Amino acid sequence: MKYRVLGKTGWKVSVLGFGAAPLGGTHGAFSEKEGVRAVHAAVDLGINFIDVAPYYGLTMAETVLGKALKDISREKFYLATKVGRYGSEDKDFDFSAERVTRSVDESLKRLRLIESSAHPRQST
DSSP states (O other): OOEEEOTTSOOEEESSOEEOGGGGTBTBOOOHHHHHHHHHHHHHTTOOEEEEOTTTTTTHHHHHHHHHHTTSOGGGOEEEEOOSBOSSSGGGBOOOHHHHHHHHHHHHHHTTSOSSSOOOOOOO
16 A cells, blocks of 8 residues: 655555445445445555545444444544535535534544543544
């Protein structure tokens, strides 16, 4: 796997990322077990950048990804999730500071990266 440094972070991120939208059923039916296996295989092959969003499967992708990540050392991956879109109607778009902050906490819980609403401030 090839890696590139992400901006000025010093993080070496794989040039190929794992897009987790299919874990939310966005591309048709899927097996949760196979989805978890796909995440594990990607990380085993050196992919360390994973992208997801609460919109994918209306939080299902984050929930399934959280199940996969619980068995993977936190030092083995970088995670990106999105904020602002929570459905397909105009009312489902909210980029307010309060909603963005709440969205991050909700995503971290679904991803099993925190248990409480406290924000972890770690630099990995």
